[in-house]
Amino acid sequence: MDLSRADHPAEADPSLDATVPTIDPNAPTAADAFARLAVELHEAPGVEETLQAVIDFALQAESSSHAGVVLTVRSGRAEIGAVTDPAIEELYRLQIDSDAGPLITALETRAVLVVQDIADDTEWPAWRDKALELGIRSVLHVPMVLGNRPIGALSPYNEAPDSFSADDEAIAHILARHASVAVASARQEENMAAAVDARKLVGQAMGILMERFDVDGDRAFAILRRYSQDNNRKLRDVAQELIDTRKLPRSQ
Numbered sequence: 001m002d003l004s005r006a007d008h009p010a011e012a013d014p015s016l017d018a019t020v021p022t023i024d025p026n027a028p029t030a031a032d033a034f035a036r037l038a039v040e041l042h043e044a045p046g047v048e049e050t051l052q053a054v055i056d057f058a059l060q061a062e063s064s065s066h067a068g069v070v071l072t073v074r075s076g077r078a079e080i081g082a083v084t085d086p087a088i089e090e091l092y093r094l095q096i097d098s099d100a101g102p103l104i105t106a107l108e109t110r111a112v113l114v115v116q117d118i119a120d121d122t123e124w125p126a127w128r129d130k131a132l133e134l135g136i137r138s139v140l141h142v143p144m145v146l147g148n149r150p151i152g153a154l155s156p157y158n159e160a161p162d163s164f165s166a167d168d169e170a171i172a173h174i175l176a177r178h179a180s181v182a183v184a185s186a187r188q189e190e191n192m193a194a195a196v197d198a199r200k201l202v203g204q205a206m207g208i209l210m211e212r213f214d215v216d217g218d219r220a221f222a223i224l225r226r227y228s229q230d231n232n233r234k235l236r237d238v239a240q241e242l243i244d245t246r247k248l249p250r251s252q
Contacts, residue, residue, distance in 0.1 A: 033061065041182035047071075050186045051082035054154065054179045059084060061171050063163045064156035066136065068092060069144075069179065070103065071152040078107060081152060081183075087134040088157060094130050101127040106141035106153055112169060113141045117161035137161040142172040144180040151180045198236040205239035208246065223248075 040057075044050040051069050058067040068083040070092055078096050083089045095101030101124045106113040115121055118137050121128040131137075138158045144151040154176045156164070202224065209220040227248055228235045241249050 041178060044182065044186065046190060047183060047186040048082070050179075050182045054175065054182075055082050055084055058154065058156050058172075058175060061175065062140075062156040063158060063165065063168050064140075065159045066157040068155045068157070069152055070096075070107075070155070071183065072107065072150045078103070078152070087136065088155070090134065091127070091131055091136065091157075092155075094127060098126065100124055102139065103141050103153060103155065106143055107150065110143045110145055110150065112143070112173070114164055114169070115139050116164065119161065135159050138163040140164045140169065140172055142169075142176040144176045144183070146180045146184050149184070151183055154179060198239075201236050201239040201243065205242045208242060 040053050041050055044053055051071075054069055055067040058064060066084050066088050068088040069081040070078045071081040073079050078092075080089055080092050080096070083092065091101075092103065095103045102113045102115055116138050118128055118131045118139065131139075136157050136159060138161050140156050142154045144153055154172060156168070156172060158164070202221070205224055206217055206220040209215060209223055210217065213220075213223075215223070224235060224238055224242075227233075228238045231238070231249055233249070238249060241247075
């Protein structure tokens with residue numbers, strides 16, 4: 001098995017072909033390309049668009065024919081963030097469902113993991129067979145970490161063996177760092193927007209209770225919270241049901 005480690009659902013955008021050439025990390029043009037990427041990531045309106053920009057860039061900047069990103073959620077489990085094609089989603093899904101494969105190892109160890117020829121792999125036979133069936137012969141998994149917080153992993157793939165050089169790994173490291181910051185920022189903005197929406201819903205539901213039962217704001221909030229706890233439901237969901245039906249949910 002040729003395996004090296006170091007301690008260190010969407011289609012690619014064809015418009016990038018003319019703007020982001022294959023990059024030599026030591027060339028002056030590399031700084032320009034990553035500067036353009038940083039701007040694009042900053043301007044992306046959400047997590048989905050941020051991930052799309054990352055995999056589009058990976059296809060052009062890396063020696064890769066496919067690419068994908070997985071994200072780490074609060075439970076510690078990985079979820080598929082973006083892929084260039086269904087084959088990569090299938091490979092990701094196999095590893096996530098079985099909790100085994102080079103992706104899982106890279107996420108757990110937070111170390112880069114390269115499989116230069118998947119046909120030679122003996123550690124993950126189910127993953128190897130599926131990859132070969134899908135025409136994938138090499139992969140580079142690069143963990144995305146911000147500080148000490150895991151964000152996910154970036155994965156360029158290639159249909160040919162021995163595709164990833166030291167330069168490719170260096171580029172992937174830089175791209176993963178950019179992606180980590182951008183994804184964390186986009187997630188925070190989406191969480192803040194969701195929190196604002198939740199407060200608006202709760203406030204509207206409290207208004208309904210205050211008017212119907214002639215109670216003050218503290219009492220209205222206590223009613224919502226009690227129904228949330230008794231029914232093991234999020235406060236915003238209880239508020240939404242009250243707004244939609246004008247009725248409090250039935251206790252379980």
